[in-house]
Amino acid sequence: MQDVARAVGVSPMTVSRAFRNDASVSDKTREAVRQAAEAMGYVFDSTASTLRSQRTGFVAVTIPSINNANFAETVRGLSEALKPQGLQILLGTTDYDIQNEEELIEQLLRRRPEAIVVTGGKHTERARRLLENAAIPVIETWDLPERPLGHVVGFSNAAAVGMTVDHLVAHGATRIAFIGGDADRDTRGTDRRLGFIAAMQRHGLDATRLIAAGAPPISMREGARAMARLLETLPDTQAVICVSDLSAFGALSECQRRGVAVPGQIAIAGFGDYEIAGTCVPALTTVNPFPHEIGRKAAEVIAAALASPGLPPQRAAISPGLIARDSTG
Amino acid sequence: MQDVARAVGVSPMTVSRAFRNDASVSDKTREAVRQAAEAMGYVFDSTASTLRSQRTGFVAVTIPSINNANFAETVRGLSEALKPQGLQILLGTTDYDIQNEEELIEQLLRRRPEAIVVTGGKHTERARRLLENAAIPVIETWDLPERPLGHVVGFSNAAAVGMTVDHLVAHGATRIAFIGGDADRDTRGTDRRLGFIAAMQRHGLDATRLIAAGAPPISMREGARAMARLLETLPDTQAVICVSDLSAFGALSECQRRGVAVPGQIAIAGFGDYEIAGTCVPALTTVNPFPHEIGRKAAEVIAAALASPGLPPQRAAISPGLIARDSTG
DNA sequence: TCAGTCGACGGGAACGATAACATCAGCCCC
DNA sequence: GGGGCTGATGTTATCGTTCCCGTCGACTGA
Structure with missing residues (x-):
């Protein structure tokens, strides 16, 4: 970034601002910065940005298996709805095992996601503690747990x-x-x-x-x-x-x-x-069970929870639809 | 980490070492640190570690769609083989579109992955430039490109x-x-x-x-x-x-x-x-096409390339197997 | 004309870890 | 007994951004 700044003849601060679209930089400067960066092959470093701004842009998601069309649909729904908010999914699979889930949740939390979506409402005690201490929105999906950790988007x-x-x-x-x-x-x-x-x-x-x-x-x-x-x-x-x-x-x-x-x-x-x-x-x-809808709604809950930190736990119940076809007469 | 260090009565450096299993810390101290961290609800912050050590532990992976059993298998093979190396997958989907792929690759590179696995051998020119400039191992899969960017694990x-x-x-x-x-x-x-x-x-x-x-x-x-x-x-x-x-x-x-x-x-x-x-x-x-094998081999190539940075581009050709069944007599 | 406002930009510190080097006690062995 | 070694720990500076605050010139309106 120093190098780009020197090339354009501005301070690193201005380059930083040019890369985020919100800050006050003149269009001319912004364009010059973009071009210089492109020419020099500079690619913005999120890891540093993340550290200073305390915003990773990650939403952690755990699913039992990646090789399952239902969960894949939920992830797709989530991903689509999170993208416009500048959030990216950090995905992990538990292989249908809550011990694996515990380990995975710890791994994911180390990356400091801004929210976490888990599949199911049954977790190890330590996983529950980790999620409660994380101080980020937690969304349980594909279930209606009796003792929810935070928000819920699911069905019975x-x-x-x-x-x-x-x-x-x-x-x-x-x-x-x-x-x-x-x-x-x-x-x-x-x-x-x-x-x-x-x-x-x-x-x-x-x-x-x-x-x-x-x-x-x-x-x-x-x-x-x-x-x-x-x-x-x-x-x-x-x-x-x-x-x-x-x-x-x-x-x-x-x-x-x-x-x-x-x-x-x-x-x-x-x-x-x-x-x-x-x-x-x-x-x-x-x-x-409307898996895509589950993902979409979970993303909505995340948006709402990040916008107003004091938001009480949401509970979005999906109503699965019976589809009667030939196999049952 | 400061707080944990104070609680145990050691320096933050020792706590840092205790969390990585390689460094020289006495077992007693390590155990004390673990317990204190657990009690205080401290979760290690990879974002800071990443910045200083220049190691993210990420391997970026692009696939056309998450909702496809073949690509899911490749991701599973990759994930399983990368886990023991302490590497985690950062997954993105291109929706079968090389324009989306270009944008996705840029997003992923901002996270500073240690290697990147892409599906297919056809990319936009800018995507090619981005990958070449990234100075990390690039593995193209599910194809045998004529003009490979780096390593290849695929088939015709x-x-x-x-x-x-x-x-x-x-x-x-x-x-x-x-x-x-x-x-x-x-x-x-x-x-x-x-x-x-x-x-x-x-x-x-x-x-x-x-x-x-x-x-x-x-x-x-x-x-x-x-x-x-x-x-x-x-x-x-x-x-x-x-x-x-x-x-x-x-x-x-x-x-x-x-x-x-x-x-x-x-x-x-x-x-x-x-x-x-x-x-x-x-x-x-x-x-x-042995999708799981593709993932496993890609992980092997990554391991080899990270171990010896000067490694020449590898080309692992998978031999797909015809399975004759009843539908063709 | 001049105080007030606003847009564009810069300087210095800080985010939370770790690399690199330093220190120091204990031990071994000739 | 002293030099060298090893294992456990501490100190300092730093990774590459962004936050916070400040500056400066241009414009506005009375």
Whole structure:
């Protein structure tokens, strides 16, 4: 910056101002600075700017996996809405593990983000402390935690699966199964299973047809294997709800391989409204949790919280939408 | 850090050393520092460390879209292999546009990454200049550029599609079509189309059955629409290669809706070995570009380049593997 | 004409760590 | 016993910006 200043014949302070568009610099000077910088190959150094101004321009985001269209959509929504505010996403993945999440959160906080968005509402005690001490807006997403850390933009995974159960029951199904992961690692998956059980009991139906398909997140392949197990052990099942569209599609593919008619012999529903759910034959009944909307709203909350630091914790509840398609008749 | 130092009764320098595991500090002191920091809720500030040490611990990565399982896998491979080296990924998306890429690269370079990984080998002139001036290792991936900027970890998209053409021709197909995006925006998609044309000509076959399915990246839905168009305009087509497995699955689903037998009436091949290709019925013939491997190797190159600054540009060619499945007989 | 205002720009200190060098006690070994 | 070495710690200056305050000339309006 010194060098650029010398080249233009101004002070470093003026160069600094020229690079930020807000400060009072004449257009002529600004243009001269830009050109000199471009010619010299100078690239502004945010690390120094960050230290002095105490503004990093980062928003930290944790998601379970980058290889998941739903979370990717949330990140995209966030990113799009944060960009005009001059904020950039610093992304990390937890691999569906709250221990990893704790470590990741610490890593991210060292970078001094201006806000942090986490997926889910279940964290280790130390992670909670870290987030509380960070003195920045915290947004929990994809869940409606009972004991929120700060702001919340999410929905009830249990209630969303309840909608699917209601839909199947309305179509006359009574022997309904649930395919999900087997551990408590994926808390959203667990919530969906619990939501299934609660809804079945509410209808006075048997809620014990639970197929555990391995360590979450369960893939198409695991969904297929789980369906094979279901067809063999509980062949009179009329409908099955899968923890995600991916496993639901795997289940559907297994039926196709075995010549089991869907929905004729067994109805299948998924979760997430992945693109595949609308494309495959028969198209899958699913629930749209509006992942992009979650990201967009989280960005709005961040903007509001940064604008007025005393803002009380916001709670934006998203209403997932049931999408009834051919796979459930 | 001052406060922690006071609490423990040492100098800030000792605290600094205690936080980095390499320096010579007694175990007792280190432990005392950790505990004091934990108790006081102190979180290490990388921004300051970064400025003085000129080490950010960032590796910048640009990908076209976060919502793509192939690129996500590359990022995962990178991330896993960089973590043990104490490097963290700073991710940005270009939305398949080299103008966006230019802007993104500038944004990322301001953060002073220690290396940068870009997807593809086509960039604006200014982006090339920025990368060359940055004086850090540059790794181009998912391509084998003729005029590389630095290191390369990739494969020839054209040759990969050539393998698929060879496979179909070996199975007796002569009237083969290609479904892809319509613009030059997605350079890898364009390379695949050109590779298709070249391979067809090499076999002395008609290479004009090209279906343009809209602005890249083309989705399942667009693949389905393109297949509808293909079946209507060129009904004697024996096989079709799609620019990705997603569009290939869309094409397959359209055949299923129309009762067109796959592979009996028309064979379908995709690209990318997405999970869906191995799950759907019939399973899709595809090409595995080993995206995770690309990420892993890129991380290796980064490690080598950071260890020995004079390292000549590396060129790691990945050999994509054809996976023949039921969809091509 | 002159006080007041405003826009454009400069000087010096500071953000919170760490590189580089200095110090110092304890130990080893001839 | 003293020189040399090693491990643990302290001191000073510094990374490249920006905050804070100040200066200076031009313009305005009575």
